[in-house]
Amino acid sequence: MRNKEDEEKTGQCQCRRGFTRRGFLTSVGVGAMAALATTGKLSSAKEASSAEIAAEQAVVITLTVNERSHQLLVEPRWSLLYVLREHLGLTGTKVGCERGECGACTVLIDDLPRYACLTLAVEAEGRRITTLEGLMQGEELGPVQQAFVEEDAMQCGYCIPGQIMSVEGLLRARPQPNQAEIRQAVSGNICRCGTYPHIFKAAARAADLKAKR
Ligand code: FES
Ligand code: FES
Structure with missing residues:
Protein backbone atom coordinates (compact mmCIF):
# COMPACT_ATOMS: atom_id res chain seq x y z
CA MET A 1 0.00 0.00 0.00
CA ARG A 2 1.46 3.37 -0.96
CA ASN A 3 1.76 5.96 1.73
CA LYS A 4 0.92 9.63 1.39
CA GLU A 5 4.58 10.60 1.04
CA ASP A 6 5.05 8.25 -1.92
CA GLU A 7 1.92 9.58 -3.57
CA GLU A 8 3.05 13.14 -3.20
CA LYS A 9 6.45 12.30 -4.68
CA THR A 10 4.90 10.73 -7.73
CA GLY A 11 1.84 12.96 -7.93
CA GLN A 12 -0.19 9.81 -8.63
CA CYS A 13 -2.59 9.70 -5.72
CA GLN A 14 -5.65 7.70 -6.76
CA CYS A 15 -7.52 8.48 -3.57
CA ARG A 16 -11.13 9.56 -3.68
CA ARG A 17 -10.23 13.21 -3.34
CA GLY A 18 -8.56 13.09 -6.75
CA PHE A 19 -5.61 15.46 -6.38
CA THR A 20 -2.38 15.56 -4.45
CA ARG A 21 -0.81 18.86 -3.52
CA ARG A 22 1.85 18.18 -6.13
CA GLY A 23 -0.81 17.31 -8.67
CA PHE A 24 -2.63 20.50 -7.76
CA LEU A 25 0.42 22.65 -8.30
CA THR A 26 1.45 21.03 -11.55
CA SER A 27 -2.11 21.08 -12.83
CA VAL A 28 -2.21 24.88 -12.63
CA GLY A 29 -0.39 25.04 -15.93
CA VAL A 30 -2.31 22.18 -17.51
CA GLY A 31 -5.68 23.51 -16.35
CA ALA A 32 -4.84 26.97 -17.57
CA MET A 33 -3.90 25.65 -20.98
CA ALA A 34 -7.06 23.59 -21.24
CA ALA A 35 -9.21 26.57 -20.30
CA LEU A 36 -7.49 28.81 -22.80
CA ALA A 37 -7.85 26.23 -25.54
CA THR A 38 -11.60 25.87 -24.95
CA THR A 39 -12.13 29.61 -25.02
CA GLY A 40 -10.20 30.04 -28.24
CA LYS A 41 -7.49 32.15 -26.65
CA LEU A 42 -4.72 29.67 -27.31
CA SER A 43 -3.64 30.80 -30.72
CA SER A 44 -0.40 28.93 -31.26
CA ALA A 45 1.83 26.17 -29.97
CA LYS A 46 4.36 28.84 -29.10
CA GLU A 47 1.95 30.46 -26.65
CA ALA A 48 1.18 27.04 -25.17
CA SER A 49 4.74 26.77 -23.92
CA SER A 50 4.24 29.60 -21.42
CA ALA A 51 2.23 28.23 -18.51
CA GLU A 52 3.34 31.18 -16.39
CA ILE A 53 1.57 33.71 -18.57
CA ALA A 54 -1.53 31.54 -18.76
CA ALA A 55 -1.65 31.19 -14.97
CA GLU A 56 -2.05 34.96 -14.63
CA GLN A 57 -4.61 35.43 -17.37
CA ALA A 58 -8.30 35.59 -16.61
CA VAL A 59 -10.34 33.16 -18.66
CA VAL A 60 -14.04 32.66 -19.14
CA ILE A 61 -15.40 29.33 -17.94
CA THR A 62 -18.85 27.88 -17.47
CA LEU A 63 -19.53 26.02 -14.25
CA THR A 64 -22.62 23.94 -13.62
CA VAL A 65 -23.37 24.20 -9.92
CA ASN A 66 -26.50 22.73 -8.36
CA GLU A 67 -27.96 22.33 -11.86
CA ARG A 68 -27.48 26.00 -12.71
CA SER A 69 -25.03 27.21 -15.30
CA HIS A 70 -22.72 30.13 -14.45
CA GLN A 71 -20.37 31.92 -16.82
CA LEU A 72 -17.43 33.28 -14.86
CA LEU A 73 -14.23 35.18 -15.45
CA VAL A 74 -11.59 33.40 -13.39
CA GLU A 75 -7.86 33.22 -13.00
CA PRO A 76 -6.61 29.71 -13.73
CA ARG A 77 -4.97 29.51 -10.31
CA TRP A 78 -8.24 30.04 -8.44
CA SER A 79 -9.57 27.07 -6.53
CA LEU A 80 -13.12 25.86 -6.92
CA LEU A 81 -13.56 26.60 -3.21
CA TYR A 82 -12.68 30.26 -3.73
CA VAL A 83 -14.98 30.63 -6.73
CA LEU A 84 -17.92 28.92 -5.04
CA ARG A 85 -17.72 31.10 -1.95
CA GLU A 86 -16.45 34.42 -3.24
CA HIS A 87 -18.02 34.57 -6.68
CA LEU A 88 -21.16 32.47 -6.39
CA GLY A 89 -21.93 33.20 -2.73
CA LEU A 90 -22.24 29.49 -1.89
CA THR A 91 -20.81 29.71 1.60
CA GLY A 92 -22.16 26.34 2.70
CA THR A 93 -18.83 24.99 1.47
CA LYS A 94 -16.41 25.75 4.30
CA VAL A 95 -12.82 26.91 4.33
CA GLY A 96 -10.60 24.87 6.62
CA CYS A 97 -7.00 23.91 6.03
CA GLU A 98 -7.02 24.73 2.29
CA ARG A 99 -4.52 21.94 1.71
CA GLY A 100 -6.54 18.76 1.49
CA GLU A 101 -6.38 17.64 5.08
CA CYS A 102 -9.64 18.51 6.85
CA GLY A 103 -12.50 17.88 4.41
CA ALA A 104 -14.47 21.02 5.36
CA CYS A 105 -14.59 22.04 1.69
CA THR A 106 -16.01 18.76 0.35
CA VAL A 107 -18.36 19.07 -2.63
CA LEU A 108 -19.58 16.53 -5.15
CA ILE A 109 -18.15 16.56 -8.63
CA ASP A 110 -20.05 14.21 -10.91
CA ASP A 111 -21.51 12.70 -7.71
CA LEU A 112 -18.10 11.94 -6.17
CA PRO A 113 -16.82 13.72 -3.04
CA ARG A 114 -13.91 16.04 -3.83
CA TYR A 115 -11.96 18.64 -1.91
CA ALA A 116 -12.87 21.98 -3.47
CA CYS A 117 -9.68 23.54 -2.09
CA LEU A 118 -7.58 21.16 -4.18
CA THR A 119 -9.67 21.49 -7.32
CA LEU A 120 -9.06 24.33 -9.71
CA ALA A 121 -12.17 26.10 -10.96
CA VAL A 122 -10.97 25.61 -14.56
CA GLU A 123 -10.72 21.87 -13.96
CA ALA A 124 -14.35 21.73 -12.86
CA GLU A 125 -15.68 23.10 -16.13
CA GLY A 126 -18.00 20.63 -17.82
CA ARG A 127 -18.57 18.67 -14.61
CA ARG A 128 -21.65 18.53 -12.38
CA ILE A 129 -20.85 20.30 -9.14
CA THR A 130 -23.11 19.87 -6.11
CA THR A 131 -22.73 21.90 -2.94
CA LEU A 132 -24.54 21.78 0.38
CA GLU A 133 -27.10 24.28 -0.96
CA GLY A 134 -27.91 21.88 -3.79
CA LEU A 135 -29.14 19.23 -1.35
S1 FES B 1 -10.27 23.17 3.32
FE1 FES B 1 -9.41 21.44 4.35
S2 FES B 1 -9.50 19.87 2.80
FE2 FES B 1 -10.16 21.66 1.80
S1 FES C 1 -15.66 20.14 14.06
FE1 FES C 1 -17.21 20.74 15.48
S2 FES C 1 -18.87 19.41 14.97
FE2 FES C 1 -17.19 18.68 13.78
Whole structure:
Protein backbone atom coordinates (compact mmCIF):
# COMPACT_ATOMS: atom_id res chain seq x y z
CA MET A 1 0.00 0.00 0.00
CA ARG A 2 1.46 3.37 -0.96
CA ASN A 3 1.76 5.96 1.73
CA LYS A 4 0.92 9.63 1.39
CA GLU A 5 4.58 10.60 1.04
CA ASP A 6 5.05 8.25 -1.92
CA GLU A 7 1.92 9.58 -3.57
CA GLU A 8 3.05 13.14 -3.20
CA LYS A 9 6.45 12.30 -4.68
CA THR A 10 4.90 10.73 -7.73
CA GLY A 11 1.84 12.96 -7.93
CA GLN A 12 -0.19 9.81 -8.63
CA CYS A 13 -2.59 9.70 -5.72
CA GLN A 14 -5.65 7.70 -6.76
CA CYS A 15 -7.52 8.48 -3.57
CA ARG A 16 -11.13 9.56 -3.68
CA ARG A 17 -10.23 13.21 -3.34
CA GLY A 18 -8.56 13.09 -6.75
CA PHE A 19 -5.61 15.46 -6.38
CA THR A 20 -2.38 15.56 -4.45
CA ARG A 21 -0.81 18.86 -3.52
CA ARG A 22 1.85 18.18 -6.13
CA GLY A 23 -0.81 17.31 -8.67
CA PHE A 24 -2.63 20.50 -7.76
CA LEU A 25 0.42 22.65 -8.30
CA THR A 26 1.45 21.03 -11.55
CA SER A 27 -2.11 21.08 -12.83
CA VAL A 28 -2.21 24.88 -12.63
CA GLY A 29 -0.39 25.04 -15.93
CA VAL A 30 -2.31 22.18 -17.51
CA GLY A 31 -5.68 23.51 -16.35
CA ALA A 32 -4.84 26.97 -17.57
CA MET A 33 -3.90 25.65 -20.98
CA ALA A 34 -7.06 23.59 -21.24
CA ALA A 35 -9.21 26.57 -20.30
CA LEU A 36 -7.49 28.81 -22.80
CA ALA A 37 -7.85 26.23 -25.54
CA THR A 38 -11.60 25.87 -24.95
CA THR A 39 -12.13 29.61 -25.02
CA GLY A 40 -10.20 30.04 -28.24
CA LYS A 41 -7.49 32.15 -26.65
CA LEU A 42 -4.72 29.67 -27.31
CA SER A 43 -3.64 30.80 -30.72
CA SER A 44 -0.40 28.93 -31.26
CA ALA A 45 1.83 26.17 -29.97
CA LYS A 46 4.36 28.84 -29.10
CA GLU A 47 1.95 30.46 -26.65
CA ALA A 48 1.18 27.04 -25.17
CA SER A 49 4.74 26.77 -23.92
CA SER A 50 4.24 29.60 -21.42
CA ALA A 51 2.23 28.23 -18.51
CA GLU A 52 3.34 31.18 -16.39
CA ILE A 53 1.57 33.71 -18.57
CA ALA A 54 -1.53 31.54 -18.76
CA ALA A 55 -1.65 31.19 -14.97
CA GLU A 56 -2.05 34.96 -14.63
CA GLN A 57 -4.61 35.43 -17.37
CA ALA A 58 -8.30 35.59 -16.61
CA VAL A 59 -10.34 33.16 -18.66
CA VAL A 60 -14.04 32.66 -19.14
CA ILE A 61 -15.40 29.33 -17.94
CA THR A 62 -18.85 27.88 -17.47
CA LEU A 63 -19.53 26.02 -14.25
CA THR A 64 -22.62 23.94 -13.62
CA VAL A 65 -23.37 24.20 -9.92
CA ASN A 66 -26.50 22.73 -8.36
CA GLU A 67 -27.96 22.33 -11.86
CA ARG A 68 -27.48 26.00 -12.71
CA SER A 69 -25.03 27.21 -15.30
CA HIS A 70 -22.72 30.13 -14.45
CA GLN A 71 -20.37 31.92 -16.82
CA LEU A 72 -17.43 33.28 -14.86
CA LEU A 73 -14.23 35.18 -15.45
CA VAL A 74 -11.59 33.40 -13.39
CA GLU A 75 -7.86 33.22 -13.00
CA PRO A 76 -6.61 29.71 -13.73
CA ARG A 77 -4.97 29.51 -10.31
CA TRP A 78 -8.24 30.04 -8.44
CA SER A 79 -9.57 27.07 -6.53
CA LEU A 80 -13.12 25.86 -6.92
CA LEU A 81 -13.56 26.60 -3.21
CA TYR A 82 -12.68 30.26 -3.73
CA VAL A 83 -14.98 30.63 -6.73
CA LEU A 84 -17.92 28.92 -5.04
CA ARG A 85 -17.72 31.10 -1.95
CA GLU A 86 -16.45 34.42 -3.24
CA HIS A 87 -18.02 34.57 -6.68
CA LEU A 88 -21.16 32.47 -6.39
CA GLY A 89 -21.93 33.20 -2.73
CA LEU A 90 -22.24 29.49 -1.89
CA THR A 91 -20.81 29.71 1.60
CA GLY A 92 -22.16 26.34 2.70
CA THR A 93 -18.83 24.99 1.47
CA LYS A 94 -16.41 25.75 4.30
CA VAL A 95 -12.82 26.91 4.33
CA GLY A 96 -10.60 24.87 6.62
CA CYS A 97 -7.00 23.91 6.03
CA GLU A 98 -7.02 24.73 2.29
CA ARG A 99 -4.52 21.94 1.71
CA GLY A 100 -6.54 18.76 1.49
CA GLU A 101 -6.38 17.64 5.08
CA CYS A 102 -9.64 18.51 6.85
CA GLY A 103 -12.50 17.88 4.41
CA ALA A 104 -14.47 21.02 5.36
CA CYS A 105 -14.59 22.04 1.69
CA THR A 106 -16.01 18.76 0.35
CA VAL A 107 -18.36 19.07 -2.63
CA LEU A 108 -19.58 16.53 -5.15
CA ILE A 109 -18.15 16.56 -8.63
CA ASP A 110 -20.05 14.21 -10.91
CA ASP A 111 -21.51 12.70 -7.71
CA LEU A 112 -18.10 11.94 -6.17
CA PRO A 113 -16.82 13.72 -3.04
CA ARG A 114 -13.91 16.04 -3.83
CA TYR A 115 -11.96 18.64 -1.91
CA ALA A 116 -12.87 21.98 -3.47
CA CYS A 117 -9.68 23.54 -2.09
CA LEU A 118 -7.58 21.16 -4.18
CA THR A 119 -9.67 21.49 -7.32
CA LEU A 120 -9.06 24.33 -9.71
CA ALA A 121 -12.17 26.10 -10.96
CA VAL A 122 -10.97 25.61 -14.56
CA GLU A 123 -10.72 21.87 -13.96
CA ALA A 124 -14.35 21.73 -12.86
CA GLU A 125 -15.68 23.10 -16.13
CA GLY A 126 -18.00 20.63 -17.82
CA ARG A 127 -18.57 18.67 -14.61
CA ARG A 128 -21.65 18.53 -12.38
CA ILE A 129 -20.85 20.30 -9.14
CA THR A 130 -23.11 19.87 -6.11
CA THR A 131 -22.73 21.90 -2.94
CA LEU A 132 -24.54 21.78 0.38
CA GLU A 133 -27.10 24.28 -0.96
CA GLY A 134 -27.91 21.88 -3.79
CA LEU A 135 -29.14 19.23 -1.35
CA MET A 136 -32.08 21.35 -0.25
CA GLN A 137 -35.45 20.27 -1.57
CA GLY A 138 -37.16 23.60 -1.98
CA GLU A 139 -37.45 25.05 1.52
CA GLU A 140 -36.96 21.63 3.12
CA LEU A 141 -33.77 19.94 4.19
CA GLY A 142 -32.57 17.07 2.06
CA PRO A 143 -32.56 13.59 3.65
CA VAL A 144 -28.89 13.69 4.67
CA GLN A 145 -29.22 17.15 6.16
CA GLN A 146 -32.38 16.06 7.99
CA ALA A 147 -30.66 12.96 9.36
CA PHE A 148 -27.78 15.01 10.79
CA VAL A 149 -30.31 17.19 12.62
CA GLU A 150 -32.29 14.23 13.91
CA GLU A 151 -29.19 12.45 15.18
CA ASP A 152 -27.81 15.62 16.76
CA ALA A 153 -24.60 15.06 14.85
CA MET A 154 -23.00 18.44 15.43
CA GLN A 155 -21.35 20.45 18.13
CA CYS A 156 -19.59 23.52 16.69
CA GLY A 157 -20.89 22.40 13.29
CA TYR A 158 -17.96 23.60 11.21
CA CYS A 159 -17.10 20.22 9.75
CA ILE A 160 -20.71 19.23 9.17
CA PRO A 161 -21.23 20.57 5.61
CA GLY A 162 -18.26 18.52 4.48
CA GLN A 163 -19.43 15.46 6.41
CA ILE A 164 -22.88 15.77 4.83
CA MET A 165 -21.43 16.01 1.32
CA SER A 166 -19.29 12.92 1.91
CA VAL A 167 -22.32 10.98 3.15
CA GLU A 168 -24.39 12.23 0.21
CA GLY A 169 -21.67 11.01 -2.16
CA LEU A 170 -21.60 7.64 -0.42
CA LEU A 171 -25.36 7.17 -0.62
CA ARG A 172 -25.46 8.08 -4.31
CA ALA A 173 -23.03 5.24 -4.94
CA ARG A 174 -24.18 2.84 -2.18
CA PRO A 175 -27.79 3.48 -1.09
CA GLN A 176 -27.57 0.96 1.79
CA PRO A 177 -23.99 1.15 3.07
CA ASN A 178 -22.67 -0.90 5.98
CA GLN A 179 -20.85 0.58 8.96
CA ALA A 180 -17.41 0.04 7.47
CA GLU A 181 -18.42 1.88 4.30
CA ILE A 182 -19.85 4.76 6.31
CA ARG A 183 -16.65 5.09 8.34
CA GLN A 184 -14.57 4.93 5.19
CA ALA A 185 -16.72 7.58 3.48
CA VAL A 186 -16.16 10.19 6.21
CA SER A 187 -12.57 9.24 6.94
CA GLY A 188 -11.39 12.28 4.99
CA ASN A 189 -13.48 14.64 7.08
CA ILE A 190 -11.94 15.71 10.37
CA CYS A 191 -14.25 16.56 13.27
CA ARG A 192 -12.32 18.29 16.02
CA CYS A 193 -15.37 18.05 18.30
CA GLY A 194 -15.34 14.26 18.01
CA THR A 195 -18.99 13.73 17.09
CA TYR A 196 -18.20 10.66 14.99
CA PRO A 197 -20.63 8.26 16.73
CA HIS A 198 -23.48 10.66 15.89
CA ILE A 199 -22.18 11.19 12.36
CA PHE A 200 -22.14 7.42 11.76
CA LYS A 201 -25.71 7.16 13.06
CA ALA A 202 -26.78 10.10 10.92
CA ALA A 203 -25.36 8.43 7.81
CA ALA A 204 -27.33 5.25 8.51
CA ARG A 205 -30.46 7.30 9.24
CA ALA A 206 -29.95 9.24 6.00
CA ALA A 207 -29.93 5.98 4.04
CA ASP A 208 -33.33 5.12 5.56
CA LEU A 209 -34.76 8.57 4.87
CA LYS A 210 -33.56 8.50 1.27
CA ALA A 211 -35.11 5.07 0.77
CA LYS A 212 -38.46 6.33 2.08
CA ARG A 213 -38.49 9.43 -0.10
S1 FES B 1 -10.27 23.17 3.32
FE1 FES B 1 -10.16 21.66 1.80
S2 FES B 1 -9.50 19.87 2.80
FE2 FES B 1 -9.41 21.44 4.35
S1 FES C 1 -18.87 19.41 14.97
FE1 FES C 1 -17.21 20.74 15.48
S2 FES C 1 -15.66 20.14 14.06
FE2 FES C 1 -17.19 18.68 13.78
